[in-house]
Amino acid sequence: MSKSTYKRADRVADQIRMEVADILMRKIKDPRVRSVTVTDVELTGDLRIAYVFVTTMERDEAEHEVFAGLAKASGFVRAELGRRLTLRYLPEVIFKKDVTGPRGDRVLQLLDGLLGEGEAGGTRTSSSASDGARPESSSRAT
Numbered sequence: 001m002s003k004s005t006y007k008r009a010d011r012v013a014d015q016i017r018m019e020v021a022d023i024l025m026r027k028i029k030d031p032r033v034r035s036v037t038v039t040d041v042e043l044t045g046d047l048r049i050a051y052v053f054v055t056t057m058e059r060d061e062a063e064h065e066v067f068a069g070l071a072k073a074s075g076f077v078r079a080e081l082g083r084r085l086t087l088r089y090l091p092e093v094i095f096k097k098d099v100t101g102p103r104g105d106r107v108l109q110l111l112d113g114l115l116g117e118g119e120a121g122g123t124r125t126s127s128s129a130s131d132g133a134r135p136e137s138s139s140r141a142t
Contacts, residue, residue: 013043015085016050020093023080032069034058039098043091050091053098063097070095 021038040053056066074093082090 007045009043009045009047012047012085012087013041013050016043016052016081016091017041019081019084020052020077023077027080028069028073028076030069030073032065033073034066036066036070039100047087047089048091050093052093052095053100054095055098055101067095067097 017038017040020041024033024036024038035057037055038052039055042051042053043049054070056063058066074095078090078093081093
């Protein structure tokens, strides 16, 4: 048998991500916890702590209220996970803000800016390169 590179912690983290998303969508009654998306779960190797990364559409003070509501609901979420998962030790649930989305948006903006500068500078684009390739293909046909 070959050893799998997909660790048990990763498999359990995927299951926790799906279950926490369902719990937040269907079971949480706290009005502060709204428009929350579970993006990732990182689980320690011993399966004792689950870091649940979430994003929200709220900003500034409303965002702080959302995370205060999530912190308050973490015990309920853990208890609900206990009903849904069969694990010997249920991990402690810690909610964290996922900052990869805005960081990725910033990278895309920078890349778009670089692409815009390259086209404005008079460099060849893919369409001008394909124009140069057309006579070769037409010369083969004749």
